[in-house]
Amino acid sequence: MKLFDVYPLFDVNIVKGKGCKVWDDKGNEYLDLYGGHAVISIGHCHPHYIDKVSSQLNNLGFYSNSVINGLQQELAVRLGRISGCDDYQLFLINSGAEANENALKLASFTNGRTRVLSAEKAFHGRTSLAVEATANPNIIAPINANGHVTYLPLNDLEAWRKELAKGDVCACIIECIQGVGGIRMVTEEFATGLAQACKDYGTVLICDEIQCGYGRSGKFFAHQWLGIRPDIITVAKGIANGFPMGAVLISPDFAPKYGQLGTTFGGNHLACAAALAVIDVMENENLVENARQTGTYLMERLKELQQTGHHITDIRGRGLMIGIELDIPHKPIRERLVYNQRMFTGCSGTNLLRLLPPLCFTREMADEFIVKLSQELKH
Template sequence: MKLFDVYPLFDVNIVKGEGCRVWDDRGQEYLDLYGGHAVISIGHCHPHYINKVGEQMGRLGFYSNSVINKLQAELAGRLGRISGYDDYQLFLINSGAEANENALKLASFSNGRTRILSAEKAFHGRTSLAVEATANPNIIAPVNANGHVTYLPLNDLAAWEAELQKGDVCACIIECIQGVGGIKLATEEFAQGLQAACRRNGTVLICDEIQCGYGRSGKFFAHQWLGIRPDIITVAKGIANGFPVGAVLISPEFTPKYGQLGTTFGGNHLACAAALAVLDVMESSDLVENARHTGEYLMTRLKDLQQSQPHITDVRGRGLMIGIELDIPQKPIRERLVYEQHVFTGCTGTNLLRLLPPLCFTEDMADEFIEKLTNVL
């Protein structure tokens, strides 16, 4: 059997990581500004994380959700406190797509409606309704194209209000910083107006914080920059630093019922231990503030570089979620960064480099990256 070939790959075999650096099987070191697609939040192979996950594995790795798991309750309490959502409820699953599936399902259960509003260039996952809410026809199979979703321009409040006034919208789902969509930021005016319109029309507001949340923006959630409080929040990626964990944070206005949602692996003992270790490190090392401070420093350095490098047409983002727009294709730039400068970055579209480093990224590392990017440009 061979692998199902759906991923274009760099010819690099990464075998080791530490902090914001990784090494390949030849011993070559790389600076990591990709974080495995925003998954590595506290840094590769953090010793506290390794210890906590190892200790839990030595006790119990998994048992089903048919018994009490006190680690789930501990995680809910800790996450509520650190995020500012003490009064919300937590449902644990395995991935971001699952988080959005369950969020949309809950919304439909609550108001009996079936239509979803999603933003143009949105990305919400690759399963059933999550992929239908993703504005990319190339990854929506015919079986997923069920006419549930209307796509609207991000920040065009009038367009969203006009659809909401029809009275049939189940949920609005937005990324307050679009990742795959090109590091496009929702505005405060749009977000607050959308929340008010959802409330007027009995529609559930869902913030997809899977990539932009969990401290990456310099606040715990990106929507907290915008002064809103959504009905449902979805998280994954950085929640457990590489262990597959996703979660739905649910307003107290939603009443759970037995059998309404379910999962086999979600919230297992090992997953909870990994997620708790991440919160330990985020708090002890003040990583949310570091993301804000270091992100501002990196953005300033990039904007300064833009003045001398005409190929950079825009720099945008928040915290350690930054887009560098180019007037040339990003692919050869990214390849030279990997093979010549030994730096990993993300990308999106034809012309955008996407920076998603671990939240322990430092100013010295930012300076190192600027030097290496300058060499390539």
């Protein structure tokens, strides 16, 4: 058997990680500004994380959701406290796409509607309704194209209000900072106006915080920069630092019913131990504030580099979620950063480098990146 070939790969085999560094099987060291696609929140192989996950595995890795799991209850309390969402309810699953599926399902259970509003360039996952809410026809199979979703321009409040006024919209789902869409920022005016319009028309507002949440923006959730309170918040990626996990944070306005949602693996003991370890490290090492301060510094350095005139046309983002728009394709730049400079970055579209490093990223690392990016942009 061979692998189903759907991923374009760098010719690099990463076998080890520590903090913001990774190593390949030849012993080469790389600076990781990609974080496994924003998954590595507290750094690779953090000793506290290893200890907590190992200890839990020595006790119990898994049992079903038919019994009390005290780790789930502890995680709900801790996550509520660190995020400022104490009064929300927590449903645990395995991935970001699954989080969005359950969020949209819950919205439809609540108001009985079937239409969803999503933003142009949005990415919400690759499963049934999540992929339909993703504005990329190349990944929507015919079986998923069921006409539930209307795509609208981000930040065009009047366009969203016009659709909401039809009275048939189940949910609006937005990323407050679009990731795959190119680090596109939701404005405060749009966010507050949309939240009010959703209330006016009985529509559920879902904030997809899978990539932009969990401290990455310099606040725990990106929507907290915008002064809104979503009905439902979805998270994954950084929640367990690489252990497969996702979650739905559900406002107290929703009443749960037995059997309404369910999962086999979601919220298992090992996943909860990993997620609790992440919160420990985020609190003890002040990583959300570090993301804000280091991200601000890195964006300032990038804007200085932009003034040199070498291919950078725009810098945007918040915290450690940064987009570098170029007037040339990103592909050769990314390849040279990997093979010449030993640095991993992300990308979006044709011309955008995307930076998603672990939240323990430092100013010294930012300076190192600026030097090496500058070298490659001069080619």
